[in-house]
Amino acid sequence: MKLIVEPTPHIRSSNTTDKIMGRVLIALVPALVMSVYIFGMRALYLSIVCMGSCIIFESLFRRFIRKDKEIDPSPAVTGLLLAFCLPVTLPYYMAIIGCFIAIVVVKQLFGGLGQNFANPAIVARIVLMLSFTSEMTYWVKPNVGSAADAVSSATPNAVDGLTAATPLMLEAGEQVPGMWELFMGYHGGSLGETSEFALLLGFAFLVLTRVIRVVTPIAFISTVAVGALITGADVGLHLLSGGLVLGAVFMATDYSTTPVSLTGKFIFGVGCGIITLIIRFFSDMPEGISYAILIMNILTFYIDKFTFPKPFGAVREGRNDDEK
Amino acid sequence: MSKKVKILTKGIIKENPVFFTLLGMCPTLALSSSAQNAVGLGIATLIVLICSNVIISLLKKLIPAQVRLPCYITIIAGFTTFITLLLKAFLPDLYNALGIFLSLIACNCIIFARVEVFASKNGVLDSALDGLGMGLGFTLALFIMGTIREILGAGTWFGLQLPQLTEPMTIFIMPAGGFFALGFVIAAVNKFMKKRPHNISCDNCPHKAMCRRGEDD
Numbered sequence: 001m002k003l004i005v006e007p008t009p010h011i012r013s014s015n016t017t018d019k020i021m022g023r024v025l026i027a028l029v030p031a032l033v034m035s036v037y038i039f040g041m042r043a044l045y046l047s048i049v050c051m052g053s054c055i056i057f058e059s060l061f062r063r064f065i066r067k068d069k070e071i072d073p074s075p076a077v078t079g080l081l082l083a084f085c086l087p088v089t090l091p092y093y094m095a096i097i098g099c100f101i102a103i104v105v106v107k108q109l110f111g112g113l114g115q116n117f118a119n120p121a122i123v124a125r126i127v128l129m130l131s132f133t134s135e136m137t138y139w140v141k142p143n144v145g146s147a148a149d150a151v152s153s154a155t156p157n158a159v160d161g162l163t164a165a166t167p168l169m170l171e172a173g174e175q176v177p178g179m180w181e182l183f184m185g186y187h188g189g190s191l192g193e194t195s196e197f198a199l200l201l202g203f204a205f206l207v208l209t210r211v212i213r214v215v216t217p218i219a220f221i222s223t224v225a226v227g228a229l230i231t232g233a234d235v236g237l238h239l240l241s242g243g244l245v246l247g248a249v250f251m252a253t254d255y256s257t258t259p260v261s262l263t264g265k266f267i268f269g270v271g272c273g274i275i276t277l278i279i280r281f282f283s284d285m286p287e288g289i290s291y292a293i294l295i296m297n298i299l300t301f302y303i304d305k306f307t308f309p310k311p312f313g314a315v316r317e318g319r320n321d322d323e324k
Numbered sequence: 325m326s327k328k329v330k331i332l333t334k335g336i337i338k339e340n341p342v343f344f345t346l347l348g349m350c351p352t353l354a355l356s357s358s359a360q361n362a363v364g365l366g367i368a369t370l371i372v373l374i375c376s377n378v379i380i381s382l383l384k385k386l387i388p389a390q391v392r393l394p395c396y397i398t399i400i401a402g403f404t405t406f407i408t409l410l411l412k413a414f415l416p417d418l419y420n421a422l423g424i425f426l427s428l429i430a431c432n433c434i435i436f437a438r439v440e441v442f443a444s445k446n447g448v449l450d451s452a453l454d455g456l457g458m459g460l461g462f463t464l465a466l467f468i469m470g471t472i473r474e475i476l477g478a479g480t481w482f483g484l485q486l487p488q489l490t491e492p493m494t495i496f497i498m499p500a501g502g503f504f505a506l507g508f509v510i511a512a513v514n515k516f517m518k519k520r521p522h523n524i525s526c527d528n529c530p531h532k533a534m535c536r537r538g539e540d541d
Binding site: 094 | 490491493495496498500504
């Protein structure tokens with residue numbers, strides 16, 4: 001009998017990077033469809049520009065550093081996620097700058113797929129937000145729903161990308177969209193974040209295909225809900241406006257930038273929720289979700305260290321052992 | 325002669341205080357948001373560096389080893405005050421723009437490093453050349469950083485409006501953009517020099533005594 005000695009892991013799975021990324025892409029399709037329905041064809045063009053330039057930057061950079069040119073769908077996922085947190089009117093070249101930052105600076109410079117410590121789409125969004133603030137906070141009227149008919153709201157500058165909750169940005173006298181419209185996404189905002197309905201469809205698909213665990217999104221969203229409830233704010237608005245669901249489902253569940261263990265994922269979600277609440281209530285920034293996820297991305301290393309599971313039968317080493 | 329030239333030029337590129345020894349990060353990051361301020365601070369530092377190097381090289385026999393650091397800092401702070409007052413009198417705009425960082429030249433670690441590792445062990449002319457080279461290297465680094473950040477972040481260069489192809493990326497004149505720009509410039513310089521930062525000689529390193537690499541050489 002031939003014995004094969006090989007390093008762990010020994011458990012095989014049919015999951016590959018291609019498969020997982022493909023499933024994430026499929027899960028993002030409903031939100032893309034809704035964004036085209038709400039904002040028109042430019043939403044589709046912007047998404048295609050982002051996905052295409054992310055793929056091009058990835059292959060160019062890998063050629064530049066003479067690494068194998070394995071192309072998997074992950075840059076397309078990054079590009080689409082980035083497009084989802086941009087406003088529909090953003091000039092294409094700014095989106096391309098964002099793709100460069102996401103793929104080259106945040107992902108490839110730190111070692112490529114699985115090595116980046118921060119979510120590329122989120123950092124790219126923050127850089128664009130700080131660089132082109134006026135373009136990044138220009139919100140158009142949606143094509144559908146009551147806001148389209150409203151005469152008064154020339155600039156429903158209400159909702160920010162992965163960002164401010166509507167109620168915090170609404171001018172006095174502007175009408176708050178109804179819950180159903182918020183849920184379906186018929187209000188101003190970034191491309192993919194407005195329609196919680198479509199995002200939750202994607203969430204269900206990802207959970208059913210076992211791509212993500214439910215812990216992080218649930219912990220994240222319920223922390224925000226509980227916080228809003230305690231402070232007496234409008235819970236529905238806090239959950240359904242801004243980029244909470246997009247961030248919680250697609251960005252706080254990224255494999256390489258979030259904790260591994262279930263406890264870690266839970267801490268990550270709660271932490272994101274608390275930071276979001278703090279930013280929404282106490283800061284004058286029209287930002288919340290993206291900074292929350294970025295800060296927790298940075299803390300992921302420590303969360304992982306803290307929640308490292310104890311091997312069966314292992315005895316915890318005393319502190320003095322380190323000094324020997 | 326070639327030795328003197330070498331002392332002068334090594335600070336400019338080969339052992340550039342910003343790009344290779346990563347000294348003086350604080351003024352580099354804080355003041356490189358515009359090319360004008362960057363060059364202004366670079367030249368002020370250059371003058372203080374040359375003067376302190378010369379004086380300390382002259383006094384190196386007189387200064388007792390035990391109290392050398394207080395003596396050095398007194399001399400450096402004296403020249404810094406001199407530069408500060410000159411700028412306040414003749415270039416008040418630059419004085420206001422540089423703000424606290426002008427006084428902080430007194431505790432700039434580039435000057436300390438050069439005084440400690442070079443001027444206190446070498447002759448007057450060599451020390452002056454070393455100060456000139458390191459000061460020029462610092463000014464050059466600040467100039468490069470300031471140029472990149474000002475052109476990308478504000479669309480201007482030395483306050484002149486440049487033809488705008490795109491919106492300026494405001495992040496480059498923010499602190500975060502400073503770190504981005506510094507990282508990329510260092511990467512580019514290393515690539516260009518075909519050299520890794522840890523290959524520089526240990527002779528001038530302030531940590532030589534403590535560092536294990538110093539013992540190997």
